[in-house]
Amino acid sequence: MSGPRRILLIQLGDIGDVVLSQPCMAALRAAYPQSWLTVAVRAKATDLLRLFPQVNESVAVADQGPFWRNLPGQLTLLARLRRQQFDLAVDLRTGERGAILALASGARRRIGFHAADGPSWRNRLFTDLHPDDYRPDRHVTRHLLDLLVRSGIPAVEPIPRLSVPSGSAQEVADLLTQEGIDRKGAPLAALHFFSLWPYKELPAEKCVAIIGHLRHNYDYTVLLVGGPGDRPRAAALQQRCGNGVYNLAGRTSLAQYAALLQRCQILIGIDSVGQHLAAAVGTPTITIYGPSHPASWAPQGARHLVVQPDLPCVPCRQTGCDGKGRSRCLQEIHTNTILAALDRHLATITASWTANKNVSSSA
Numbered sequence: 001m002s003g004p005r006r007i008l009l010i011q012l013g014d015i016g017d018v019v020l021s022q023p024c025m026a027a028l029r030a031a032y033p034q035s036w037l038t039v040a041v042r043a044k045a046t047d048l049l050r051l052f053p054q055v056n057e058s059v060a061v062a063d064q065g066p067f068w069r070n071l072p073g074q075l076t077l078l079a080r081l082r083r084q085q086f087d088l089a090v091d092l093r094t095g096e097r098g099a100i101l102a103l104a105s106g107a108r109r110r111i112g113f114h115a116a117d118g119p120s121w122r123n124r125l126f127t128d129l130h131p132d133d134y135r136p137d138r139h140v141t142r143h144l145l146d147l148l149v150r151s152g153i154p155a156v157e158p159i160p161r162l163s164v165p166s167g168s169a170q171e172v173a174d175l176l177t178q179e180g181i182d183r184k185g186a187p188l189a190a191l192h193f194f195s196l197w198p199y200k201e202l203p204a205e206k207c208v209a210i211i212g213h214l215r216h217n218y219d220y221t222v223l224l225v226g227g228p229g230d231r232p233r234a235a236a237l238q239q240r241c242g243n244g245v246y247n248l249a250g251r252t253s254l255a256q257y258a259a260l261l262q263r264c265q266i267l268i269g270i271d272s273v274g275q276h277l278a279a280a281v282g283t284p285t286i287t288i289y290g291p292s293h294p295a296s297w298a299p300q301g302a303r304h305l306v307v308q309p310d311l312p313c314v315p316c317r318q319t320g321c322d323g324k325g326r327s328r329c330l331q332e333i334h335t336n337t338i339l340a341a342l343d344r345h346l347a348t349i350t351a352s353w354t355a356n357k358n359v360s361s362s363a
Helices: 015-020 022-031 043-051 071-084 096-104 140-149 166-178 204-218 228-241 254-263 273-280 328-332 335-362
Strands: 006-011 036-042 057-061 088-091 109-113 128-130 188-192 221-224 245-247 266-270 285-288 304-307
Touching: 006 022, 006 071, 006 096, 015 022, 015 043, 015 140, 015 273, 022 036, 022 140, 036 043, 043 057, 043 254, 057 071, 071 096, 088 096, 096 109, 109 140, 166 254, 188 204, 188 254, 188 273, 204 221, 204 228, 204 335, 221 228, 228 245, 254 273, 266 273, 266 335, 273 285, 285 335, 304 335
Parallel strands: 006 036, 006 088, 036 057, 088 109, 109 128, 188 221, 188 266, 221 245, 266 285, 285 304
Antiparallel strands: none
């Protein structure tokens, strides 16, 4: 066969970064359709790779801590990679750990971004080194694909697409039945209001107002979603909002979470993994942004709306105001601004659904 026989793609970012790397996986698969593609991700993201049909195998890398903290486990991982006899390794980040994995793979060709900071030896571990010219006004998916393009691998559509396994879809159907969420024909709205980073979050009273608006004006069944650590806060929101609101935070694996979002008519939330997963499975989104730059991170296309405070300091790309981990732009954004944008986007989405339904009925 021509081209590399075995490829290692390394993405040691957060779960959202893995979703946004899907076009890179699609590009490698399109360029080398007969190759075996292994993807190395942080341990918490391995379940997500079930949604990537381009991937043959996943490798879990310890989520955090120095590389040498669990030295026996790290050496076992490096030995496993070495045995696979890779021909090509691609690292999508600029850290030291990914560079070590690329070298350990034994691949003769190792593609990576040039790291302007960090130890000088890191850059010398790659055979194909390209500038890390990330710009905040350019989407991350395009930035990552550029690394491959500069290495002679043709680009593909820079829109992440995930495929939900039928088993995960059935598991979610069973969960909804178990929770009594079985109103036939009733629209489902997933709300993801929680983040590992408090500077991305809205005050609870604004979340309550959004939930009430969906319940009273649209009769949505509201599903509060997030990770296991978000479940207590989701329970507090649920208690404040009454009937028709369900706490599913922490009740799903990543693959099931994607399947759940695919069943929903809308995902409303903050800058978090939820927006990336929802968009990748075809669900429209409304995302409230604060200091982050939506041009880099927000889902692309008319089915997705960004709401962001209109302030001269936004987006500042800082981790909160004055280093305190809280963003005044999100604390002070007027609730009516969010609700008005929500109404406009839901009207557009509903009109699109109606048009598509009429076309299907007349076909």
